[in-house]
Every structure is written in structure tokens, then in C-alpha cells.
Amino acid sequence: MSERTDPRVVVLTVLLQLAQEARQADTLDAFAFVAANSLKRLVPFRNAALWTDRPARSGVSAVSGVAEIDPDSPAMIWLDALCRHLAEDTSTTGPMGVRPENIPPELEPQWTEWGGPFALWLPLRHPSRQVVLGGVWIIRDTAFNGAELALLERLGEALGETLSRHLRIGTTRSAILAALTRRRLAIAAAIFLLALFPVRLSVTAPAEIAARDPMVLAAPRDGVVARFFVQPNQMVKAGDKLFELDDVDVRNRHELAIRDLAIARTDHKRANQAAFADPQSSAELSILANRIERAQAEEIYSRELLARSEVVAEKNGLVIFTDPADWLGKPVKTGERIALLSDPEKVEVLAWLASTDAIVLRSGAAVRMFLNTAPLSPLKASLESASYEAQMSPAGVLSYRLKASLAEDEPPPRIGLHGSARVYADNVPLIAWILRKPLATLRQLVGL
Incomplete structure (x- = not known):
């Protein structure tokens, strides 16, 4: 009587034979046939398919019982999408049962047509276990037991090692992936350090060269600008006439005041002479004396107004004002600024x-x-003051008024030159410097 063979020995023999056949496969197609068809000798199934992640293209490489597959068929497209999704789960190292509720929602409707009662995904990994090279998709009508899962896990390790040789992915790819990982970490660390690198915060604002502590030349009285004796930006000396106001009304007023004063004095003299004979004339003397005082005050006031028709320079300097045509014939009020008198060196x-x-x-x-x-030749200066409240700039923009003094070694430029000023503040991280404007704009848009 022949001795009965232990079933466990038979199963292990089949496992070793399948691993040997996979290693002896000369091409990837031959390997795919073994993985999709010969696997049935070890674990019974209804259908099986091999999915590979090739460098050139990925997809279903072989299906059990099918000589040639059509990658554009609906079933292959669905199976390729499902296997690609399962291959993304790098945490699973052994066989994994798949249920309809575990797959993407867009693939679930086709499960009843191309799935099965019991499905299993066997990932094929590189020996280093860092890369999923592919996987075997298995469907059958009965559940997988623990012994079958253990056999499939061992077979999956052998198939993964063989598949790595066919795909020419060995230690070189692992080294490349490791190098890429280190490179990404290095780049991330460099970006993080760069974001914290301190830079000096600065802003740019429109600016001009202005007179420092100028003397305001204002209208000495109400009137109309009649004439300028100087041109804009002209150097003058103390005592030089600058401009005058029209004096016709003031001169007429002064002449009337002189005439009223003379009449008042004549009336007072006549009443004083008649007071010796007429008591009533004596009573009018006080009234006429008051009239003389009023006439004298009017004469003095009109004479002073007439004298203030001309404005002269009180010191040497540069006269700054706009085009004379903008002022000639223009009514002005007392104290209204017409021009500035400044030292061109200040x-x-x-x-x-x-x-x-x-x-x-x-x-x-x-x-x-x-x-x-x-x-290309910036001037050095230092900030002296900034207005507390924002005000409208000459350009019509709500702005803060900044004043800065030039460095002592800088030659004074001409008053009135325009340009832009860059004002520097404290150091801030580079990321804050980059995001300052976008965050400010975003805050204005969302109202925070």
C-alpha cells in the first residue's frame, strides 16, 4: 500500500512551483500569464487579473482565460481605475479583501457587473517594500480562509521580486526614491529657513524736494493781485518788491478820508469861532471834535491799507510760487498764501x-x-516726522505726510524736483515681507 501524501506538502510544492515558473518567465507577458492563470492551482477563483505600474504605461497586463485583452473596453477601464486606487494604499503589505463600500463611489455602480461576492487584492511590492509595482485582482464565490491568505502573501513576495526584475526596478529605483525624498526634505527645510530669513521692511512713496522752514508770503489785505515784480523761482534780496495788490479802491478810500478829515476840521473851526456869540454852536463843539477823531482814524487806517498794497522781501532767498497768470486779477483774502520765500540751501x-x-x-x-x-543716484536722508492722521495728498490719495532731512554730505538739490522715496523700517521675516501686501488686500476685500 502506498503512503498517503500530506496535503500541506502538496500545497507548499505548488507554491514553490509557481514561484519557480514566475522566475523562469523570459518576458513580462509570460510572467503576467503565470500570475493570472497558474495561480488557480494554488487558490481556486472565478477570475483573476494582473495589474502592473509600468514606467511607460500602467494598466491590466493579463486576465485569466483571456488570450488578448482590450484596454479600451469598459471592463478593463473600470478594473484599471480600481487597481490604481488600491495601489495607492501603501500601508497594506499583504492580501486585502475588497468590498463595494471600500472603493470610490464612481466605481461602485459597476461592481455588480464586474465584481464578485468575494474579491481580494494582492499587492506586488518591490523587495524593499517601498514601492507597489502592481497587484493581482482575484474574484471568487467563496470566502478566503487564513491558510489561503498566508499562501498568497508568500506568493506575492516572490511575484513582486520577479516583477521588479521585469520592470527593471531594483535598488537603483529605491536609491533614486530615497534620494528624491532627501532632496524634497532638504528643499522644504531650505524654504522654511528662507521664509524666516530677516529682511528689512520698506515702503515706497511719491516725494519731492521741498523748502525747509520757508517764509510764507501772504496777502496783507483783501484785494486783487495786480502785478508781480519777480518770476517764479527767482533769487531776491531783502527789500526787493515781490508783488502788489490793486490799490484803486484803497487809494480812493484814502482820498475820501483826507477830504472828510479836512471838512471835519473846517466845521470844528467854524463852530469854535461862533461859540463866542452863539451858545448853540458851543454845544456842537464836542460832536464835531468826535467827528474829527473818527475822520483821523479812517485816514490812518486807509493810509496803512494803501501802504500794504506792496509786498517786499524781508530777507534774501528764493521766491516760490506758481505761474503769475494764475494770480493776476484773482481776489485774495487777508492771510491767503501767495508765495514762499526760502533759502535754497535749506x-x-x-x-x-x-x-x-x-x-x-x-x-x-x-x-x-x-x-x-x-x-541711479539716490539721496540719503533720515525720517524726522510723520503726520498722526492721514490727509489727502496733492494726487488725491489718502496719505500720511512724511518729512525727512537730507544727510549733511548730500548737496542740496533744486527745490521742486520730484521722485520717489523708499522708507525703511525694522527687520521682518521674508515670508511676512512677501505676504504683507496680499494679506492687506485680502483684509480689505473681506472686511477684517
Whole structure:
């Protein structure tokens, strides 16, 4: 009587034979046939398919019982999408049961047609277990037991090693992936450190060269500008006539005041002479004396107004005003500014910082003035003051008024030159410097 063979030995023999056949496969197609068809000798199934993640293209490589597959058929498209989804789960190392509720919702409707009562995904990994090279999709009508799952796990390790040789993915790919991982980490660390790198925060504002502590030349009285004796930006000396107001009304008023004063004095003299004979004339003397005082006050006042028709320079300097044509014939009020008288050697930087660009600025902060006439030769200055409240700039933008004094070694530029001023604040991280404007814009849009 022959000795009965142990079933466990038979199963292990089949496992070794399948691993040997897979290793001896000369091509990837031959390997795919073994993985999809010969696997039935070890574990019974209804259908099986091999899915591979090839460098050139990925997809279903073989289906049990099918000589040639059509990758564009609906079943293959569905199976390729399902296997691709399962291969993304790198945490699973052994066979994994698949249920309809475990797959993407868009693939679930086709499960009843191309799925089965019991489905299993056997991932084929590189020996290093870092890369999923493919997998075997198995469907059958009965559940898988523990012994079958253990056999499939061992077979999956052998098939994964063989598949890595066919796909020419060995230690080189693992090394490349490891190198890429290290490179990504290095790049991320470099970006993080770069984001924290301190840079000096600065803002740019339109600016001009303005007179420092100028003398305001205002209208000495109400009137109309009649004449200018100087041109804009002309140097003058103390005592030079600058402009005058029309004096016709004031001169007529002064002449009337002189005439009224003479009449008042004549009336007072006549009443004084008649007072000796007429008591009533004596009573009028006090009234006429008051009239003389009023006439004298009017004469003095009109004479002073007439004298103030001309404006002269009180010191040497540069007269700054707009085109004379803008002023001739224009009514002005007392104290209204018409021109400035300044020392051309005393200048400062006047900048208008838009309220949307406002940052924390400290007195003495560095300022660089880039003139439009010499943009490559910035002037060094230091911040002296910034207005507490924003106001409308000459350009009609709500801005803060900044004043900066030029460095002592800087030659004073001409008053009136325009350009842009860059004002520097404290150091901030590079990421804060980059995101300052976008965050400010976003805050304005969402109202935070």
C-alpha cells in the first residue's frame, strides 16, 4: 500500500512551483500569464487579473482565460481605475479583501457587473517594500480562509521580486526614491529657513524736494493781485518788491478820508469861532471834535491799507510760487498764501505715504530719495516726522505726510524736483515681507 501524501506538502510544492515558473518567465507577458492563470492551482477563483505600474504605461497586463485583452473596453477601464486606487494604499503589505463600500463611489455602480461576492487584492511590492509595482485582482464565490491568505502573501513576495526584475526596478529605483525624498526634505527645510530669513521692511512713496522752514508770503489785505515784480523761482534780496495788490479802491478810500478829515476840521473851526456869540454852536463843539477823531482814524487806517498794497522781501532767498497768470486779477483774502520765500540751501524731503501702505515707522528711519532726474543716484536722508492722521495728498490719495532731512554730505538739490522715496523700517521675516501686501488686500476685500 502506498503512503498517503500530506496535503500541506502538496500545497507548499505548488507554491514553490509557481514561484519557480514566475522566475523562469523570459518576458513580462509570460510572467503576467503565470500570475493570472497558474495561480488557480494554488487558490481556486472565478477570475483573476494582473495589474502592473509600468514606467511607460500602467494598466491590466493579463486576465485569466483571456488570450488578448482590450484596454479600451469598459471592463478593463473600470478594473484599471480600481487597481490604481488600491495601489495607492501603501500601508497594506499583504492580501486585502475588497468590498463595494471600500472603493470610490464612481466605481461602485459597476461592481455588480464586474465584481464578485468575494474579491481580494494582492499587492506586488518591490523587495524593499517601498514601492507597489502592481497587484493581482482575484474574484471568487467563496470566502478566503487564513491558510489561503498566508499562501498568497508568500506568493506575492516572490511575484513582486520577479516583477521588479521585469520592470527593471531594483535598488537603483529605491536609491533614486530615497534620494528624491532627501532632496524634497532638504528643499522644504531650505524654504522654511528662507521664509524666516530677516529682511528689512520698506515702503515706497511719491516725494519731492521741498523748502525747509520757508517764509510764507501772504496777502496783507483783501484785494486783487495786480502785478508781480519777480518770476517764479527767482533769487531776491531783502527789500526787493515781490508783488502788489490793486490799490484803486484803497487809494480812493484814502482820498475820501483826507477830504472828510479836512471838512471835519473846517466845521470844528467854524463852530469854535461862533461859540463866542452863539451858545448853540458851543454845544456842537464836542460832536464835531468826535467827528474829527473818527475822520483821523479812517485816514490812518486807509493810509496803512494803501501802504500794504506792496509786498517786499524781508530777507534774501528764493521766491516760490506758481505761474503769475494764475494770480493776476484773482481776489485774495487777508492771510491767503501767495508765495514762499526760502533759502535754497535749506531743503527737505516731503513724501506722501498712502494709508494702504502704512507701516510702523520710527523717527530717524533711513530714507533714500530717488529723483526722476537722477534715478541711479539716490539721496540719503533720515525720517524726522510723520503726520498722526492721514490727509489727502496733492494726487488725491489718502496719505500720511512724511518729512525727512537730507544727510549733511548730500548737496542740496533744486527745490521742486520730484521722485520717489523708499522708507525703511525694522527687520521682518521674508515670508511676512512677501505676504504683507496680499494679506492687506485680502483684509480689505473681506472686511477684517
